[in-house]
Amino acid sequence: MIDTIGTDISEGEERLRLQIEDGVGVLTLCRPGQLNGWSWESTRQLGIVADRIRFDDTIRVVLLRAEGRAFCAGIDVTAPGGAIDGRSPAERTRNYYEGIRWVHERFAVFASLPQPVVAAVQGYCLGFGFELALMADVRVAADDAVFALPEAQLGVAVDAGGDLRIAREAGAGWAKLLALTGRRIDAATAERLHLVQLVVPQGELEEAARGVAAEIAANAPLAVQGIKRDIDAYADAGLADALGRTAMSAALTLTSRDVREGYSAKAARRPPRFDGT
Numbered sequence: 001m002i003d004t005i006g007t008d009i010s011e012g013e014e015r016l017r018l019q020i021e022d023g024v025g026v027l028t029l030c031r032p033g034q035l036n037g038w039s040w041e042s043t044r045q046l047g048i049v050a051d052r053i054r055f056d057d058t059i060r061v062v063l064l065r066a067e068g069r070a071f072c073a074g075i076d077v078t079a080p081g082g083a084i085d086g087r088s089p090a091e092r093t094r095n096y097y098e099g100i101r102w103v104h105e106r107f108a109v110f111a112s113l114p115q116p117v118v119a120a121v122q123g124y125c126l127g128f129g130f131e132l133a134l135m136a137d138v139r140v141a142a143d144d145a146v147f148a149l150p151e152a153q154l155g156v157a158v159d160a161g162g163d164l165r166i167a168r169e170a171g172a173g174w175a176k177l178l179a180l181t182g183r184r185i186d187a188a189t190a191e192r193l194h195l196v197q198l199v200v201p202q203g204e205l206e207e208a209a210r211g212v213a214a215e216i217a218a219n220a221p222l223a224v225q226g227i228k229r230d231i232d233a234y235a236d237a238g239l240a241d242a243l244g245r246t247a248m249s250a251a252l253t254l255t256s257r258d259v260r261e262g263y264s265a266k267a268a269r270r271p272p273r274f275d276g277t
Contacts, residue, residue, distance in 0.1 A: 002040045004044075009045055015029065015031055015036075015045045020058055023058065023060040024213045027049060028065050029071070032067040033068075035069070035123075036073065037074065037075060037078075038074065040079070046110055047106035047109055050106075050109040050110040051109065057221070060115060061118060061213045061224075062113065062116070062118070063118050063210060063213045064136055069124075071120075071122055071129050073129060074129055075127055094251070097248060099251075100251060100254075101244075103159070104247060107132075111135040114228070115225065116137040116138065118140065119140065121133050121205075123142070125141075126148050130149055135165070139196040139198075140205065142187065142201070143187050143188070144187070144202050145199075146187075147184065147187075149178055150182040151179070152181070153272070154272075155258035157246065159247070159250030166195065168236070169195055174193055261274060
């Protein structure tokens with residue numbers, strides 16, 4: 001079950017860690033042993049931490065980073081509470097729909113923080129990881145970064161709006177190519193598509209991303225926050241309605257037979273046999 005009420009994070013169960021350094025809120029994905037795989041609990045904690053950042057005037061900019069060799073390799077299939085149940089197929093679909101809407105609400109708090117967010121991306125940035133990075137205002141990638149939305153290969157719709165944000169940044173054609181095929185792209189291609197703003201050698205990622213964050217933090221907070229709001233208002237026109245359709249597409253595919261086949265095939269390392277049910 002999804003914990004939609006609790007606001008505590010048990011010691012040792014952190015998916016994200018927040019530290020404040022010279023006006024920069026350093027938000028770190030801190031499960032490197034699981035390649036920072038995402039879960040319902042990760043989403044819950046993101047919402048909690050975003051609420052803390054939102055009203056902290058000592059934080060002028062957020063640096064989103066990750067420990068280990070991957071930014072986030074997608075869904076953590078080993079995390080507890082991954083599947084949502086229901087007494088009937090209809091109720092299960094409804095419960096998934098509300099679950100995905102809840103995820104969208106938590107992500108919206110993060111994406112609409114008054115403080116700009118700079119993401120530092122290394123290694124695998126797949127699925128939910130790619131979608132999270134796309135919620136940042138500026139993305140700095142190491143030259144070893146790999147990006148993909150592999151959901152269709154598993155039988156599920158892209159459920160957090162990553163394809164919509166790619167369409168906003170790179171155009172609908174590229175969004176369709178990447179989301180419909182699930183193909184991976186390297187950092188140089190992501191930069192060419194305007195999905196990342198800077199690409200640097202792997203060993204220089206931390207310094208480069210912190211440098212961008214420091215530049216932003218040195219500017220007038222009210223001006224910075226106003227600029228972010230104004231650009232987002234233009235760029236995100238229509239996003240809310242599209243996310244509503246995304247939630248239903250995700251709910252229908254997450255309760256399908258094809259999604260079970262997709263994950264089973266991945267675990268068995270064989271091609272999936274989808275039949276559209």
